[in-house]
Amino acid sequence: MSDAAIARLEHVSHRYGAVAALDDLSLDLPAGRMVGVIGPDGVGKSTLLALVAGVRRIQAGRVTVLGGDMAQRRHRTREAARIAYMPQGLGRNLYPTLSVFENIDFHGRLFGQGASERRRRITDLLTATGLDPFEDRPAGKLSGGMKQKLSLCCALIHDPDLLILDEPTTGVDPLSRGQFWELIGSIRAGRPGMSVIVATAYMDEASRFEWLIAMDDGHVIASGSPVDLLARTAKPDMEAAFIALLPPEKQAQHRPVVLKPRPPRLDAVPAIEAEHLTRRFGSFTAVDDVSFRIARGEIFGFLGSNGCGKSTTMKMLTGLLPVSEGSAKLFGHPVGDNDMETRRNVGYMSQAFSLYSELTVLQNLELHAQLYHLPPHDRPVRIKELLERYELEPVKNARPDSLPLGIKQRLQLAVAVLHRPAMLILDEPTSGVDPIARDAFWRTLIDLSRDEGVTIFLSTHFMNEAERCDRISLMHAGRVLAVGTPAELVRERGSSSLEQCFIDYLADAAGLDPKTAEKAGVETGEEAAAGPDAAPAPAPPRAVPHRHRFDPRRLWAYARRETMELLRDPIRIAFAFIGPILLMIAFGYGISFDVENLRFSAFDQDNTPESRQLVDAFTSSRYFSEQPPIRSATELDRRFRNGSVQIAVEIPPRFGRDLQSGRAPEVAVWLDGAMPFRAETSRGYVTGLANQYAHQLAVERLGTDAATTVSVETRFRYNQAFRSVNAMVPSVMMLLLILIPAIMSAIAVVREKETGSIANFRSTPVTKFEFLLGKQLPYIGIAMISFGLLVLVALFVFDVPVKGSFAALALGTLFYVSATTGFGQFISTFMKTQVAAVFATALLSIIPAVNFSGLLVPISSLSGSARLIGLSLPPAWYQPVTAGTFTKGLPFSELERNIVVLAGFALLFLILSQLLLRKQEA
């Protein structure tokens, strides 16, 4: 094996805001080896790996990988096909709704592999990992261990030369963990040239690696082979060695955990008594017939992988989840029937940090003190006591977000014990906490148990913590495999260690003989090892470099995957198809400028034939609905006030006589001005009626000659009936076809950022153009389908036909939705979360589409900046297309210019997104 470096870092620093993740780091990672990067959470391991993988932008310093500078894009694009990167988190680079096969298949397509090659490789990988029976299972429904194996398959599909794994085994049960490492081992045996870099927080895994890099606080504190590090520190295990390698001031904080004997006591009633507890979620049984008893003052540990039912059992005991079957008793009382007394006796700490990050440390403590009804005089005393005891005094006015995980966990514990519960239920309280803080945490737990007789029920996946418990229970797939003291369990199985003991139990549960289980792992591994080698590779792995700037297969891979995901997400599908139809109906009916059924009443103080004739002129109008007459000025006032009258004509006394004598009496018409548009329109009606009435009078009295000589003949073009919907429906189509497609496509990109699958875009040879267009195409398709639906709604619900060129409408729409989906992608390049993307896109599309594109005010009436904003966005160019084809009956030729401009917008947004989207993370 060559000792050349596969990666070299020189003076690399990396900051996130004020926090330095890496601080002037220089380091060589040897080639052809399995290199382990060890250290607790938050020391910069992930940043280091991401920089080497090229998925993060280098801020300062130089990173050389595979003989080239990773700051150069050309080198990165060339070498991307030789590097495989598996991000941190269970299945972060997987798509949960896609099946096992589809996930690997997608990755294969990204590397331009043909159908038969993919099929062969996938079969090989699935057989090697033992995932072959689950080929059609959605990735989201796999256990943690299986997810990680699948992630590994995805990473290995293209035979990389450098495999980078970021905490691949965190949260995975020990058996699967063992299998995982066996698998890696055998793959390496088959490809000896491959270099592997692994980050891990489990110190006990460190001895598996050939080369170790120990990190703390953005610095490398030691590197060398595991044997070498143990020898250097003269410690028996890696955890102790790691503590010994820490700077002296940190070591000074460390005191070893001393187990105190548990005082004997009379256990008349157990603290917890679970009998045949079962919990189902639909057809899935999360907890299956679990029984155990925990004595008072005992420290009882639950050991098991993520998703094995630990948290569910704990939630049932706290009453957070109802029990499907069986019973649970706390201190002899059944749990679950809203028993406030039981709740007072329990302190609970959930798996993730779950205090209010927006409240300060002190405010969090105060809130809990109040809600647990500590007597007011006791509260400050108790809080002060806790602040001191858990060393929170210096940070009491800080918000938890700004604190390290270790301190946050102390705060959670302080909150959990605040009301002096007789029992603590702690769900993985030390996950991700560094060894020193973890030991400090355990010292407080032991004090609580031994000195105050508090019963502690906790879950963990650290073996050395399990060994500190009075008794433990091994859990797997919802079942308890064994219960007993750690020593008893090891003795019973005759295992070498607690971990081995657990693995034996797991193998038993899986129906494997422990010996063969081990062997099976090796054998399948050997098969895998044989796989890539024996397979008649169509070309040597190195010879499939990334040649083309553009590869339609990768584009298609993204388009295909996006479509599959979308079709399996009911909320997004509903939003895409039902949303526009509902909104179209709402807009069509809701935005109406038809003013009809105005409540009209007459205040006739004259009551002569002349006045009645005038009133008749009003009541005969189809716009007015006549109400009982008004009899007094106060009644007029009152009826307007309560809204029972919207328009009233007030005829003065002596009206008839004045009219007869030609004295032109004055008639007042009152309008309800509360809604100005309605009042304005009614004023128009009144003016028309008054003119008509005057004309009629003049004809009657003076003959036709003296009648008004000039009449204005109004012709409403395009919409003779002057129906609001005829005008609204086309405009609303314009609004909906920007709103919904833009939001959908914005979410499509931001979603990947949130779930982490964007890592696949960053670590594979797919180009920005392929990624963007590939993700855009399905949304263009969906938008065109909803366009079709909207046309049907227009035709059959609103009776608005397409009078002009349907070809112009369809082509214009195609370019328009290309532009609006592009607009959404453009916005998504700035956004980090899905909510922000939804609301920002909604605001940015609704405002111009409603105000500056001819929906409310015709573009010709706009001026200045409003006109400019309008014309610089697609809606203003599309509105004439919909209005033109639906109502104006225009032919294709009249709309050519608009269609060309829309196509230009589609191109423009694609180019803008291409410029703004970053292939690397900041």
Place this chain on the structure above:
Amino acid sequence: MAGPAQGAKPAQATGPARATAPAPLGFGTHVANVFRLIVKELRSIRADPVMLFLVVYAFTFAVHSVASGASTEVRNLTIGVVDEDRSDLSRQIVSAFNPPLVKSVVPLTPAEIDPAMDTGRLVFVIELPPRLQKDVLSGRPTQVQLGVDATAMTQAGNGSVYIQAIVAQEVARFAARSDLTDTAPVQVVTRAKFNPNLQTSWFTSVMQVINNITLLTVILTGAALIREREQGTVEHLLVMPLVPVEIMLAKVIANGLVILVGAGLSLVVVVEGWLGVPIAGSIPLFLFGAGLYALAVAALGILLGTIASSMGQFGLLVIPILLLMQLLSGSSTPMESMPFWLQIVVQTVSPTPHFVALAQAVLYRGAGLSVVWPQLLALTALGSVYFAFALARFRRVIFGV
């Protein structure tokens, strides 16, 4: 709890147990719990600068810009004139089209009419016929054609009334100068109550405040619940001696309160002060109605927060619903313009139209309790139904999944 430790330190071990208060679970405890949770909610809101900014912005600048921007007032008309008469009268008519009513008058030939209207360059075209002036002078009836692009709904109807009036007025004035006195037998004077000059801003500003109440209450409350679910803090609340209805009430009241204060200030400071819109009725009565309304829509926010499992889904869910509620509430266009069946549906399902009716009655027309009690009753009824439904979902989702 019995003394758990009879071993090492009995005093310390039993001491804590006694210090825990006995279990008072009367009405007073519930009220105290709700009160404390409200304080917590208010602190959470205060600690979220983005939301606070959104609330402040929505109630100040957004109200102002909507009121002074979007307008359905008839102005900036674009008129094309085909003058085939070229007389004094025709020139007089053309010169009467002035800003702000008219933005531009474009002389046209008859052949240019169709293209100009097809492309939407002009919304109105007037054709003044040859011999117009001669016909007027000789008292012969004659016709002026006015073509209107009826796809421009906000302008077409009212704009054509204005144009007709201007033409009639100019003809009359011309005739008067020529000693052909126009004798109108009746003077019809129209007067608008509550908004004499029919300024759009009076309407849009107050409706914007109402829309903001709906929008912000739903988003704030729903987001507050989803945040607790995403962060897991709701579990923490549920292991404490609290019942779900306390948690929900606190959210509804705290968020409703913030919005109510915002709406009240917005009405007094921005609408009355900055925009100069007179408010006819009692602001306390309006705020009382707004309070009831906020409780109802906050319950809706909770309901949506239990349906969506993430903030992203919440966003997708909430946008169409808010748009529907706003469009069909009578705050955009009159309720009477909707089909009758839709009015019934909307008024049965949504509290918004009742609140809009109440707000219009109180704020513009100065109506009192005697007028708006049916709306208050409807708000209470719908609010209770929403609340009960949301609580049921809240219980089921938080405990059941």
